[in-house]
Amino acid sequence: MTSAEMKAAILHHLVYTQGKDAVTAKTYDWRMALSYAVRDKIVDRWFEATRRAYAEKRKRVYYLSLEFLIGRLLKDAIINMRLEESVLDALKDLGIEWEEIIEDEPDAALGNGGLGRLAACFMESQATLGLPAMGYGIRYENGLFRQRFEDGRQVEEPEDWLNQAHAWEFARPEVSIDIGFGGHVQEIGSRANWYPSEVLIARAHDTPVIGWKGRWGNTLRLWEARPMHGFDLARFNRGDHTAAAEPEAMARTLSRVLYPDDHTEQGKELRLKQEFFHTAASIRDILRRFESEYDDLRLLPKKAAIQINDTHPAIAGPELVRILHDERGIDFEEAVGIARNTISYTNHTLLPEALETWGEARMGRLLPRHMQLIDRIDDLHRRETGTHDLNAHHDGKVHMGTLGFIMAHKVNGVAALHTELMKSTVFKDLHELHPEKIVNETNGVTPRRWLLSCNPRLSSLITDSIGDNWVDHAEDLKKLEPFTEDAGWIEKFTAAKHANKVDLSNWIAETLEISVDPDSIFDIQVKRIHEYKRQHMNLLETIAYWLEIRDNPNAGWTPRVKIFGGKAFPNYIYAKEMVHLANDMAKVMNSDPLTSRFLKVVFPPNYNVSLAERLIPAADLSEQISTAGKEASGTGNMKFSLNGALTIGTLDGANVEIRELVGAENFFLFGMTAEEVMTHRAEAGHAARAIAADPRLARALETIRSGGFSPEEPGRYHMITDNLTHHDYFMVCSDFTDYWRAQRDVDAAFADKAEWARVAALNTARTGWFSSDRTIRGYMRDVWDVEAAPLVDLAAE
Numbered sequence: 001m002t003s004a005e006m007k008a009a010i011l012h013h014l015v016y017t018q019g020k021d022a023v024t025a026k027t028y029d030w031r032m033a034l035s036y037a038v039r040d041k042i043v044d045r046w047f048e049a050t051r052r053a054y055a056e057k058r059k060r061v062y063y064l065s066l067e068f069l070i071g072r073l074l075k076d077a078i079i080n081m082r083l084e085e086s087v088l089d090a091l092k093d094l095g096i097e098w099e100e101i102i103e104d105e106p107d108a109a110l111g112n113g114g115l116g117r118l119a120a121c122f123m124e125s126q127a128t129l130g131l132p133a134m135g136y137g138i139r140y141e142n143g144l145f146r147q148r149f150e151d152g153r154q155v156e157e158p159e160d161w162l163n164q165a166h167a168w169e170f171a172r173p174e175v176s177i178d179i180g181f182g183g184h185v186q187e188i189g190s191r192a193n194w195y196p197s198e199v200l201i202a203r204a205h206d207t208p209v210i211g212w213k214g215r216w217g218n219t220l221r222l223w224e225a226r227p228m229h230g231f232d233l234a235r236f237n238r239g240d241h242t243a244a245a246e247p248e249a250m251a252r253t254l255s256r257v258l259y260p261d262d263h264t265e266q267g268k269e270l271r272l273k274q275e276f277f278h279t280a281a282s283i284r285d286i287l288r289r290f291e292s293e294y295d296d297l298r299l300l301p302k303k304a305a306i307q308i309n310d311t312h313p314a315i316a317g318p319e320l321v322r323i324l325h326d327e328r329g330i331d332f333e334e335a336v337g338i339a340r341n342t343i344s345y346t347n348h349t350l351l352p353e354a355l356e357t358w359g360e361a362r363m364g365r366l367l368p369r370h371m372q373l374i375d376r377i378d379d380l381h382r383r384e385t386g387t388h389d390l391n392a393h394h395d396g397k398v399h400m401g402t403l404g405f406i407m408a409h410k411v412n413g414v415a416a417l418h419t420e421l422m423k424s425t426v427f428k429d430l431h432e433l434h435p436e437k438i439v440n441e442t443n444g445v446t447p448r449r450w451l452l453s454c455n456p457r458l459s460s461l462i463t464d465s466i467g468d469n470w471v472d473h474a475e476d477l478k479k480l481e482p483f484t485e486d487a488g489w490i491e492k493f494t495a496a497k498h499a500n501k502v503d504l505s506n507w508i509a510e511t512l513e514i515s516v517d518p519d520s521i522f523d524i525q526v527k528r529i530h531e532y533k534r535q536h537m538n539l540l541e542t543i544a545y546w547l548e549i550r551d552n553p554n555a556g557w558t559p560r561v562k563i564f565g566g567k568a569f570p571n572y573i574y575a576k577e578m579v580h581l582a583n584d585m586a587k588v589m590n591s592d593p594l595t596s597r598f599l600k601v602v603f604p605p606n607y608n609v610s611l612a613e614r615l616i617p618a619a620d621l622s623e624q625i626s627t628a629g630k631e632a633s634g635t636g637n638m639k640f641s642l643n644g645a646l647t648i649g650t651l652d653g654a655n656v657e658i659r660e661l662v663g664a665e666n667f668f669l670f671g672m673t674a675e676e677v678m679t680h681r682a683e684a685g686h687a688a689r690a691i692a693a694d695p696r697l698a699r700a701l702e703t704i705r706s707g708g709f710s711p712e713e714p715g716r717y718h719m720i721t722d723n724l725t726h727h728d729y730f731m732v733c734s735d736f737t738d739y740w741r742a743q744r745d746v747d748a749a750f751a752d753k754a755e756w757a758r759v760a761a762l763n764t765a766r767t768g769w770f771s772s773d774r775t776i777r778g779y780m781r782d783v784w785d786v787e788a789a790p791l792v793d794l795a796a797e
């Protein structure tokens, strides 16, 4: 597409779609016009891909996820469609700032963190690989809350991305599916009729997902909850104006908010309703499509693979069995077999507090038929395996992890260590019964968004050096290795990183009014705030470093900028205290004349996908410091490495694989192993002993305890200091000393700029394996048994 054509398309949409005159158009109008112009280029290819999937009778993959953390879409679409040049030229011609347009788009924050972002990367990789696939999610009116700080405290505000028109979705009112809840069951022999007492409608909204170079397009289908009967005119006419709108309000509640918990199982009825609403609508839609093409339901596993992203959609098993058995009349055991061979389940955590369970009373009330079927599934599984105590339904609850396991033909972990721990801990007994079921598919990230798009300087250098094949064959980044021995090339690499750091410094100065020196180590920890991720250990190390500088301000310290980002679950008081402490520390430290040349603490509010894209390319040091055994994989860790940051980390999640790939000598390892954590934790008094043995740690804790960062309220952080001193389940104190040592190794390494840059470049060269293209290929082979379509120029067809 030429620039002139692009310009004409933008102007056309500005006037005829957006209804604005160029003279009065605002940034928003231009953004919408540009989005429509780009979208036009996508739609034909998207249709063509869909037509081919049907014509070639291809097996499809259905990715069921309560979260899709997709972020902004415009730039992604422009890059994948290779329209940057024409768009940049056209905008220049029109006198419109590219940056301003891009920044104007709200993030689609339909997810909490890693799990939701993984689903978004998977969608992009599936489209890039030409795999016919569909993502199913919920169209939350309010995505993840916005975070603000008020006197350093986190304040949550509703997120309202749908307040303005959303250029990327197509409403599909013709795809409206009835979803029932409650009511009663009438059994007829083995089968039953379910008469729900409440019915809602799930309405589809489709967003095209276009792969690299526009060679394939898939659909992200998001469900909106609508009332069966809208506005009650009779009530309104009777004068009962509020009640007239009630059914609509009640129904909409279901797709109104994303639950903001990552790793806490809240057990709320609304959440269970969301899960069933999402899953039931998706299963219906999958079967409708299947039955439009085939007339034998026994073919389902051959033609459809349903992936359950965590246990959130695990009711898919019983729901599919219900439809096959009760509604289509297939024998119960055969129905279970078909469902199992179609469904597979990804486990993303071993944290007990994150493994969903539902009380039998609640489940029985809301989903009476499913409750019966779960018991029959348990019964069948007992008979199949000759066991008696491995039920999904036990102790008054339905255990969704067990249900997910029993109803799947494959269950996967998300990093090598995590998968091994699944086998030896949480799923030990089930694994012994079904030794073939658990497989590992180490997570990945899309290199289009997480390198090409977010880091144009480094991307250009890479492409200038090895060509652009790496974009969809990230293993090619290996070809950079010889360049890392070339001093001239390393200088260019350093220049790219430095320029990224200058950009970030300017942004920090403008938005947070903190000045940071781009020559400092940019040390970044961005992720949800959680005790197991140990932001407080990082804070303690920061305090210890600060105190050391104060003791001896002229000792030649290596300057650091400690950057934090992340949201705390609104009811997770401890995590909120960590946020508050970080902000209190920033206030004290950033204005300390003795230390501020050497140490700054920066905590930009509202960490989200777009902020990640800004921070990661500027990082020198990536903090991946979770208690070993607790972080299933991590995906931020991969993004940092890919963008040339060194990692300081524990042997946890995918850190293990990162270290193997980049080389142990290029990784700042510290801390206990998962096994050591388990034994050491059992020894009473571990925290007190660790504190007694490390005066730096003791002093840092004492500084917090005595109000060093909260003089107006010295006791403010007692919750944290008491917990660390007496309990410390996540072993912050026991790992602190080694963490401090590793941080000083970082200082020493950073002193040799050229060597640091060489290792940073090696990180980029050696982490192409973490492309989500590789992950998706793994699922295709090990889990879905599916092939991609040949990649051709769809526009030419």
Ligand code: H53
Pocket (backbone or CB within 6 Å): 112, 113, 114, 115, 116, 118, 262, 263, 310, 348, 349, 354, 414, 443, 631, 632, 633, 634, 635, 653
């Ligand atoms: O999933 C990521 C992992 C990460 C893990 C995360 C996750 C959530 O974001 C939410 C719930 C959950 O059970 C797990 O914590 O380690 O990288 C993608 O697999």
